[in-house]
Amino acid sequence: MSTHPASSPAEEDEPFHEAISRAIAILVERREDPPDLTALAAEVGLHPHHFQRVFSRWVGISPKRFVQYLRLDHAKRLLSAPTSLLDAALDTGLSGPSRLHDLFVTCEAMTPGDWKGRGAGLTIRWGLHASPFGPSLIGTTDRGVCWFSFVVGGEAAAIAEFAGEWPGAELVRDQAATAEVAARMFAPVAGPATGSLPLPVLLRGTNFQVKVWEALLSIPSGRVASYGDVAAAIGRPSASRAVGGAVGSNPVSVLIPCHRVIRSSGVIHNYRWGADKKQALLAWEAARTSAAA
Incomplete structure (x- = not known):
């Protein structure tokens, strides 16, 4: 047998x-x-x-x-639709799970000491995985997913960028450790459930960056918000440019959905992995949301 x-x-x-x-x-x-x-x-x-x-x-x-x-x-x-989840002040901290299409994502921010240490004492298991949007690199720790990027410009460049963000950590290639994350992120619409437990994310950033990334989790799948919407949601309505910088520095793309932030004109631009990939992700999420409905 x-x-x-x-x-x-x-x-x-x-x-x-x-x-x-x-x-x-x-x-x-x-x-x-x-x-x-x-x-x-x-x-x-x-x-x-x-x-x-x-x-x-x-x-x-x-x-x-x-x-x-x-x-x-x-x-x-999408942009003209009311972003009800962003209208309310974000006062729940990082303790409440947010819905990301068929996933629950919970966030934990590193302490200031951990942040300054840039991964010192941390073991990060990483792997390269296929996705409908091209190859990706995922890094995960015992505390949660700490890295997601698309591979643009070759594997060596992607690995070097990842390693450069975590110079103090022990990096161990482990495809099995990251395979479940990849499967849950890009599961086909008609596929079986891939588990209902929250998918934890470990964030390394300043207090302002973490607040912005938390706000991004409140943008529903299949919807978008402007940089001004996000700035207003975190109580900094005049900080659209700073919000743009924080959005662009998101270390866990897709799971922290920085691709859902676009210009107020509706123009899709300024994505770390290319505007075309951002447009494809938004169209994919809109299609999944429509299929689920």
């Missing part, structure tokens, strides 16, 4: 991560004149029917409908 568990649908789709990532990149790049299903499937090397099934499973809607979520007018509609 085999002792290996049957593969899950998500595991069966794993070889197609690269194809879906490429398809999303193509649709973002050519959103004003997107290729049809047959042409897009051919570009990523899959049969049209198979491609449609895998894409819809991971993104939640068809490629044709996905393009609709990439348009500027959709971002403007």
